Amino acid sequence: MKWDFKKFALAAFLRAVRTFAQAFISVCGIEGFTATFADIDWIRALSIAGVSFVLSLVTSVATGLPEVEQKPPQEVEQTE
Numbered sequence: 001m002k003w004d005f006k007k008f009a010l011a012a013f014l015r016a017v018r019t020f021a022q023a024f025i026s027v028c029g030i031e032g033f034t035a036t037f038a039d040i041d042w043i044r045a046l047s048i049a050g051v052s053f054v055l056s057l058v059t060s061v062a063t064g065l066p067e068v069e070q071k072p073p074q075e076v077e078q079t080e
Contacts, residue, residue, distance in 0.1 A: 007070045011059035019056040024049035 027045040 004068070006064065008060075011065050011068050012057055015060060015065065016053045016056040020049045020053040023052035 024045055027048050028040055031040045031045070
């Protein structure tokens with residue numbers, strides 16, 4: 001199968017950024033319920049979100065992305 005690397009890289013990056021944001025907001029939200037805004041452990045929140053970002057990229061490479069259309073290879077007709 002033939003695919004466009006630029007489309008794949010952009011889609012994987014955008015998916016990873018969304019995953020980072022979701023993880024970061026989740027950790028901050030959970031800690032925000034039990035503590036004040038100033039008591040949130042920002043390093044921990046960024047670490048968890050960063051690991052989520054990397055895992056999202058690895059998953060995208062390992063399994064592919066449904067939003068990136070795969071093109072079938074071009075068949076060349078032979079003329080005799």
